[in-house]
Amino acid sequence: MPKYIWLLVIAMAINVTGASFLWPLNTIYMHNELGKSLAFAGVILMFNQGAAIVGNLIGGILFDKFSAYKTIIFGTVLALVASIILSFNHNIVPYSILLVVIGFGSGITGPVMFAMAGSVWPQGGRRAFNAIYVAQNLGVALGATIGGYVASISFDYIFVANASLFVIFFLMVLFTFKGMDQERDRQMHTSVIEQSKKIQNKSSIMALIILSSGFFVTWLAYSQWQSTIASHTQDIGIPLEQYSTLWAINGFLIVLLQPLVKWITERVTNIKAHIYIGNFILIISFVIAMVAEQFTVFAVAMIILTIGEILVWPAIPTLANELAPKGRAGFYQGFINSVAAAGRMIGPVVGGVIVDVFNIQLLFYILLFLLFIPFVTTKLFDRGVQPEKELAEAK
16 A cells, blocks of 8 residues: 555554544433433534534535645644643533534544545555545544443543643644645555546536445444443443453454455445445344343444445445546545434434334334434446446547
């Protein structure tokens, strides 16, 4: 991989490690430590992800029109300042407000990292986005592994650890990312021929929206593992550190299973097929989680969930990058990231209300129904693009 991809990978791992001290425990902290309802916790997480959506869109636009380096610095400073304040004051009011600021700042940074990966290594295809995805989940594994045990001692230390990792991320970005703007411009210039073949009209936007709708549903379901399922594990007596271990399993497996990913993607080259296979595996994981009562069964469900997501998650930004016309990669990645954030935003609220009013079993049945939608959206999203693409290539 190019040098700048390695820098992006290392920076992403550091950033997500810091964030992973906090985000898997948000619902547990608000519900179990501060005594708030699941619905209330879901609303706060909704505002957090709503801010991330706005940040995603702004970050993508700033990437296309201005400087990737300055955009990342801007988003990082916002998240850093909020996390430092949070480490000193994390009662419910400042916690709620600062969580929204962190969501906005991190939201700006996220799509820039993905768009940069595609821009500085355009020939990398899925490999570029997969590298960032693996780095994200290595961070999840490290943060969740340490975070659960730290939280079992005191939640106060979680906020300090979160702020400390943001400081390290900021320093790395400040001193190593500046040259990426020039590299991005050079790579974008050399790939004009490839970019000129892409569709630059409304059909590509419509294809992006259809593709994203399935991605939204998948994230809405997946977010339950961080909210309602997290609280459910506590209600049935699974210790906090064991719940955090589930995310450690998730993160480490994503790294360790990369040879399996390579084996599959070399034999199944159609990216749509990656989504079909991965989504079917996700459904199996939710069926197992629905009947789980012991940690070991939840662990099995998480292992299966992980296998599904390693096929689905990198495939979506790869397809979005293929759809993006020249000079619009940032917007397309920002849109995809914002849709994922929307799923994470609405998921905890919807899930929390269903569990509070009815029960978690009904939630599982609804999720299983919804997870059939991505099969349809993946099948149909590029129907309007393909004829125009073939015509453009014929010319």
